[in-house]
Amino acid sequence: MGKYNIHLTSSTSPEDPVLTSSIKGIDNDAFTEQETHQNGHCNATSLQMKSLAEHTTQKDVEVFRSCEGAQIPRKSDPQLDQAHAETKPRLINQVAAAMVMAFVHVGIGAVYGYTGVTLPELTDPSSDDLILGPYEVAFFASLSDLGGAFGSIVGGLMLVRLGQRTTSLLALPMSGACWLAMAFAHSQTFLLAMWFFLGFVSGLLSPAASMYVLEVSHKDIRGFLFGIVTTARRIGIIFVFGIGSLRVGWRTIGFACSAVVAIPLTGLLFLPHSPRWLVTRGRFEEAKDSLSFFRGNSYDSSSELASITEQVDRTQRRKSGFSNQVRMIMEPSTRKALALMILLSLLSPFSGIVVVIGYAVPILQMNKANIDEYMGALLTSVVFAVGTVIHICIVDRIGRKPLLVTSFLFSTLCMGCLGGYFYLQTTVVDVSAYGWVPVASMVLFLFSVGIGQPVINIMQGELLPTSVRPTGISLIQIFMYLGSFASAFTYPLISSAVGEYGAFWLYGGVCLTIATIGGVCLPETxxxxxxxxxKGASSHNTQD
Structure with missing residues (x-):
């Protein structure tokens, strides 16, 4: 009877004397080996010992019996093997991906802030350039949001089929082209048309960039990385407000915004697809490579990949088309989460954030105080970004719900103060000495909203399953853009009907509603x- 030969490898020595002496004399019939040795340790799931040679010592028997039925973990014991695998994922590639998508949101933020500093010039009767009439002003302030709603519809289809990365690579050059076309516009109609198409492209880019960051981030830093993206949108507003404060003209601002596109367009060429999207398309090897890219080669991401695959399989991975995603959205747990986020996303633009940013300079001009309206607008945008930076620092420590509820309760007070100032301005009370109140109210409002509003954005993706996230977020974005369009378009109508104070008191009531709904209905993630x-939401719904 021949001997059974086992080859062992070790990081410390090529041959273990104890195991070598034990192996000698063991007959082929003595045991069956079901798995190989790995990294110098016994990695067998079972060594069924039937008999031992007579010269095998009792110590040798104990060595082999200690392996019987044992399942050694994949990672080596750090006390035995100094080259053990990392227990925490690497952050550098995740941060790099967030920074690339952050520049996408810089461009989106520039769209939000563009009208806030260009409307005074575009409505100046003494200007030799294009001048917009009253109705054209209302459309110019809101038309990009209407384009964003249509862009979200098309984006939903593209995200399912092409993924976030490819959608962004296609949309970014279109964004740059729209900015350049606006800068060369020589008619009001062409300017408004390009503004609509720029909003359309933003509707493609916004969910793609946000979803990408959500899906590549590890759970421990997801709030932090998504906060970087949200902060970048605020920086885009600062960018256009800062250039606008130099009085260089709306065409120059367009040229500057077109240049921003080159940065994320280049960065995306070096990033892989989202691992979660790859799983929905059945491309598991690529998904594994993508997770290794974002977590590090030394980090064991197999359990995370298995969790993603399990959920996708549960929601019919092979039926991942747009129409099938719509059907899956109608499942009770998903439908409930989607309805909640649509409501909050629809109310958010009516909190006053769209009006305060989109009409920043005109609102400060109504103040009639000795304050430079452009510098005041720049100050509000800077504070808005500072609030978001604070959000980044505390969102993964305090939690989502406390930030949302606290910030929107404080925002209610700010809108109340702003409305109160404009109410007193319509009476016989002289408020000229208190011209700082509107600026302070707007600054504190944007600071507070900057802390809490990103919670709505991040939870849009967190509460939806991977398999329906592209379609679900696109639907949410449609309602958000429609809300922004309605808020910006109706502000002149509301203020003329019930006064500036009535409009801001209305927005304060919406802030209070958001805080109430968030405190009662939102889960902590x-x-x-x-x-x-x-999975937790689905289980809870089943119990109900």
């Missing part, structure tokens, strides 16, 4: 993976 969140 801090520190949980995307799959854990949606």
């Amino acid at each position: 801090r520190g949980r993976s995307l799959e854990e969140i949606t």
